[in-house]
Amino acid sequence: MRFREDLRVRRGRFDRAGVEVHAAAFLRRRELMLHAELRDSPRELSRILVHELFHFAWLRLGNTRRDSWMHLLRKELDLGARGELGWSAEWRKRRSPSPGSLAFREYACESFCDSGACFYSLAGRHPEFTLKRRFRDRRRAWFRDFLETSGVRL
Numbered sequence: 001m002r003f004r005e006d007l008r009v010r011r012g013r014f015d016r017a018g019v020e021v022h023a024a025a026f027l028r029r030r031e032l033m034l035h036a037e038l039r040d041s042p043r044e045l046s047r048i049l050v051h052e053l054f055h056f057a058w059l060r061l062g063n064t065r066r067d068s069w070m071h072l073l074r075k076e077l078d079l080g081a082r083g084e085l086g087w088s089a090e091w092r093k094r095r096s097p098s099p100g101s102l103a104f105r106e107y108a109c110e111s112f113c114d115s116g117a118c119f120y121s122l123a124g125r126h127p128e129f130t131l132k133r134r135f136r137d138r139r140r141a142w143f144r145d146f147l148e149t150s151g152v153r154l
């Protein structure tokens, strides 16, 4: 894990001509880069770091658990749930990806990471946490079950 003063990515790679981001996880290289300005905001650093760490978890989650998470999201959408637990999931959700599509899987991945960051970082309250409490509680229960059955204690 490294901090960089100028963190820009394009097509999943570090690129000086790319878009500036807070963080980037290079999963296959097991490398995480964080924007240096986050060092001045411990709570935001925590939220973004935990989000990125959950990307590594999503990669190793297995299809059964990934399907279970996507099932939970489809139920939320059926019930008209709006809002999310981070901008990364929010903008993908607003594009209304159809279940089964690659865009939906990307949305599912980002909502998994944003949810993990909401529940397990030091962020506390955050303006990007806009998902209603009853849906948030269901996701929290899903994560509790996931971590318990994985033998992980946080």
Ligand SMILES: [Zn+2]
Binding pocket: 051, 055, 088, 110, 113
């Ligand atoms: Zn992400």
